[in-house]
Amino acid sequence: xxxxxxxxxxxxxxxxxxxxxxxxxxxxxxxxxxxxxxxxxxxxxxxxxxxxxxxxxxxxxxxxxxxxxxxxxxxxxxxxxxxxxxxxxxxxxxxxxxxxxxxxxxxxxxxxxxxxxxxxxxxxxxxxxxxxxxxxxxxxxxxxxxxxxxxxxxxxxxxxxxxxxxxxxxxxxxxxxxxxxxxxxxxxxxxxxxxxxxxxxxxxxxxxxxxxxxxxxxxxxxxxxxxxxxxxxxxxxxxxxxxxxxxxxxxxxxxxxxxxxxxxxxxxxxxxxxxxxxxxxxxxxxxxxxxxxxxxxxxxxxxxxxxxxxxxxxxxxxxxxxxxxxxxxxxxxxxxxxxxxxxxxxxxxxxxxxxxxxxxxxxxxxxxxxxxxxxxxxxxxxx
Amino acid sequence: xxxxxxxxxxxxxxxxxxxxxxxxxxxxxxxxxxxxxxxxxxxxxx
Numbered sequence: 001x002x003x004x005x006x007x008x009x010x011x012x013x014x015x016x017x018x019x020x021x022x023x024x025x026x027x028x029x030x031x032x033x034x035x036x037x038x039x040x041x042x043x044x045x046x047x048x049x050x051x052x053x054x055x056x057x058x059x060x061x062x063x064x065x066x067x068x069x070x071x072x073x074x075x076x077x078x079x080x081x082x083x084x085x086x087x088x089x090x091x092x093x094x095x096x097x098x099x100x101x102x103x104x105x106x107x108x109x110x111x112x113x114x115x116x117x118x119x120x121x122x123x124x125x126x127x128x129x130x131x132x133x134x135x136x137x138x139x140x141x142x143x144x145x146x147x148x149x150x151x152x153x154x155x156x157x158x159x160x161x162x163x164x165x166x167x168x169x170x171x172x173x174x175x176x177x178x179x180x181x182x183x184x185x186x187x188x189x190x191x192x193x194x195x196x197x198x199x200x201x202x203x204x205x206x207x208x209x210x211x212x213x214x215x216x217x218x219x220x221x222x223x224x225x226x227x228x229x230x231x232x233x234x235x236x237x238x239x240x241x242x243x244x245x246x247x248x249x250x251x252x253x254x255x256x257x258x259x260x261x262x263x264x265x266x267x268x269x270x271x272x273x274x275x276x277x278x279x280x281x282x283x284x285x286x287x288x289x290x291x292x293x294x295x296x297x298x299x300x301x302x303x304x305x306x307x308x309x310x311x312x313x314x315x316x317x318x319x320x321x322x323x324x325x326x327x328x329x330x331x332x333x334x335x336x337x338x339x340x341x342x343x344x345x346x347x348x349x350x351x352x353x354x355x356x357x358x359x360x361x362x363x364x365x366x367x368x369x370x371x372x373x374x375x376x377x378x379x380x381x382x383x
Numbered sequence: 384x385x386x387x388x389x390x391x392x393x394x395x396x397x398x399x400x401x402x403x404x405x406x407x408x409x410x411x412x413x414x415x416x417x418x419x420x421x422x423x424x425x426x427x428x429x
Contacts, residue, residue: 005414012407016400023396032400039401040408195412196419 047189051198051205060086061103064218068101068118071217075099075122076350079218080115081131082106084274088330089129090339091217096350097124100218102131107141108254109169115258117160119265127308127349128262129270129342132297133328134288134314135240137255139248142173172250221332224325233279233327241287247296255297259306268308268349271298275338278318280327290314311345313338 020029068075074097079089083104091098101114111130119125161169170178184191189198198205262269276284290312297303298310316338317323323334330338 001417002414005410005417008406008410009414012403012410016403016407019396019399019403023392025396028393028397028400032397032404035401036404036408039405192416192419196416199413199416 044187044189047198048187052188060220064101064103067217068099071097071099072118072121074124076124077127077129077346078115078118078122078125079129079131079272080106080111081129081272082133082136084133084276084328085129085131085272086218086220087222087325088274088335088338089342090219090335092219093336093339094343095347098217102218105141108136108251108258109172112254112258112261113161113165113169116165116261119261119267125265125267127268127270127346128258129272129311129346130258131274132271133274133276134284134290134293137247137251137297138240139245139251140240141251142248143244172253219335221335222325222329224329224331226321226324226331228277228279228321228324228327230279233277234283236327237280237283237287241284246288256303259303263306269306270309270311270346270349271307272311272342273314274328275313275315275317275323275330275334276328277321277324278315281315281318309345309349311342313341316341 076096077094077098079085079091079098079100079102081102083102083106085102086100086104089098089100089102091100101118103110106114115128119128166178184194188194259269298307317330317334320334323330323337325331325334
């Protein structure tokens with residue numbers, strides 16, 4: 001492929017020289033350059049228009065935002081966090097109105113600005129369930145902020161973030177990152193990783209145009225069957241922690257900001273630790289353990305005074321690999337079982353009079369049978 | 384007749400140049416992107 005590119009470049013340069021030597025005319029060359037530039041700009045704009053949604057979390061975020069906007073006034077419990085939560089919580093299984101707003105690789109800064117926007121628009125909101133996997137405070141997410149994620153810019157474009165917030169964020173992340181992010185949001189195709197992805201896996205992006213993922217109240221199912229190797233767990237843990245700070249200062253500041261924001265709005269904060277496999281826990285113990293996480297975060301008086309409850313399911317399915325899509329994400333079976341457990345835990349917090357009868361759930365006819373099928377398999381196993 | 388030929392030749396050169404510039408710039412862009420090595424999990428789940 002590289003060779004082909006070099007051959008094409010050489011041939012076209014040679015032909016250009018040949019033509020220009022024979023008959024050189026500045027006007028024609030300048031005109032040709034202008035026309036080429038116009039054609040290229042039109043192509044880029046078209047690709048931008050076509051793939052803009054696909055570039056951002058596979059269209060998941062747009063679908064979730066649209067779904068959220070439709071029902072924000074009824075939501076009583078909001079789940080917010082990274083992808084661990086996105087695949088694990090099925091809001092339709094709750095007896096009260098819940099919504100799972102957890103795009104993948106969401107860090108504390110994005111959670112904060114998202115919640116800041118959401119809280120004022122959800123009059124019935126009582127509880128925010130904050131997903132805090134062990135890797136949530138890793139400085140790895142700074143790397144993503146600088147290199148890939150346009151989500152913050154999406155939040156800004158859709159008024160989830162105000163200019164004031166972008167300014168505030170710039171102080172932490174650097175203004176160049178923010179400006180770069182804004183530019184590449186307008187032209188995502190020009191962003192090198194995106195362009196590379198478009199060239200190498202264009203069929204994936206085309207598939208994203210017609211998402212086969214079902215997104216129900218923010219939950220998207222994963223259909224993996226627990227084929228998890230130790231090597232994969234090792235790689236994932238290294239990816240999360242190696243060479244990064246486990247507790248990054250900026251994310252700790254934003255975590256405190258989230259807690260204070262909810263406290264000021266009289267909203268309870270529940271912190272949830274989603275299940276991971278035993279191999280993930282084993283490798284992660286080289287960088288962080290549950291005890292350290294509790295000592296530094298959950299039992300730290302600075303934060304704990306704002307935390308209403310801790311739901312710790314970290315090693316709940318440690319040995320049940322059949323519930324996992326990969327080492328730290330539950331599949332559909334795991335999500336069904338896990339959501340039932342979480343629903344039981346949350347039931348006490350919501351008053352009986354506020355219980356929301358989830359009649360809309362029946363409308364998801366395509367998906368309902370799948371849900372009941374999986375649920376019955378689980379119940380059968382229990383008996 | 385000769386004038387017409389000259390005119391067509393001018394257009395021919397022009398479109399040939401546009402074509403060659405397009406190929407050149409697109410190939411340079413493709414090469415630039417191909418050289419980019421994303422991390423193992425860049426576009427997978429995190």
